[in-house]
Amino acid sequence: MSSDSPNPSAPSARTRVRQAPARARYDAATLHQVLDACLVGHVSFVVDDWPMSIPTAIARLDDWLYLHGSRSSRLYQVLAAGAPVSVSVCLVDGLVKARSTFHCSMNYRSAVVMGRAEVVPEDERAELLYRFSERLIPCPRSAYREHLAKELKATMLVRLPLDEASVKIRTGGPIDDADDLALPHWAGVVPLTTAYGEPEPAADLAPGIAVPEMLRALGGR
Amino acid sequence: MSSDSPNPSAPSARTRVRQAPARARYDAATLHQVLDACLVGHVSFVVDDWPMSIPTAIARLDDWLYLHGSRSSRLYQVLAAGAPVSVSVCLVDGLVKARSTFHCSMNYRSAVVMGRAEVVPEDERAELLYRFSERLIPCPRSAYREHLAKELKATMLVRLPLDEASVKIRTGGPIDDADDLALPHWAGVVPLTTAYGEPEPAADLAPGIAVPEMLRALGGR
Known part of the structure; x- marks a missing residue:
């Protein structure tokens, strides 16, 4: 597929993946998987004609991407005003070493969501803030005060x-020029993974309070 | 420190960290450390008044942040034209579980670089492309064909x-309200780390070609 050929399944012209379009995905299930694998998204917005990019915690819940922050922050004022934004995420799954630097690459899962945010109505906020926290820090509601x-x-x-998003995924080994396959250079993938460690109690934690089981279980992921 | 107080060491008004400014850092050594710990940056730029955010490989070399890609891509045409851009990076080092969801947080290292890119001159490109690859995939030049x-x-x-950048770092445990310290809720940090695995040879690799030592050594990091 040429990089100029339109991909009919992209939800909009601006979410159509132009580079390596064969790696693009536009289905909701894949989008949800990639967003759910990420803790942080990079929010892009325009201030005085300048593009700003700010990392912030994200949580995909149902068919929405939630972001939260201080009501006084510029980022959330921009979001609350419904200004145009893009949010990108990326997980690197491996370094792809080819016989030439030209064909070196990374294995990754990335997504870009574009749109205008809306403020969550007052009466939904308390419940959704619990769900937001739980998505990032898996603990039951009973692990917190109200x-x-x-x-x-x-x-x-x-x-x-x-509804306006794209996913791009690369997997597998290097794709070298046929002429290079006989060269004596190593080629392959160095996998990268993110691992949760043992929960460390706060210095001011009273003795005898157990780690929530869901948090401890992260270590097994 | 109030979030409204100007931080005199920020290199420009727009790189001054506004939220939690006590976590801001503006020195070059810290900026280099954070950028060097990241493989991917999120490049923000404006197209038709819309902010776009695209993840791409980055390499900090000396006092520059390098990005590379296909000459035909829109992103690199924007960069080569010297349009305003921001690049953000973020590493999550831990989930911070407090007694209230309000004080839950993450430990992280993030940076934002703002500016206008320049195209690397022709006569420097070959050398810098090797250094770019080596920064991301640590292999000697002898591991590649020319x-x-x-x-x-x-x-x-x-x-x-x-020269126009900011860093923001959070470390340590939860900071709960004093009133909450006696509650029977666990509080602490779940650390997160990124780990390199054993290099996996390409399916088309001829037998008897050893993994470059620098790549194997990544597993020990």
């Missing part, structure tokens, strides 16, 4: 629809 | 100066 009214007031929770 | 003229021609290598 939200305080002043906390709910200070926290902005916004969400982007997932 | 660049081909057509490859050099097809590859765009651009660089951003690092």
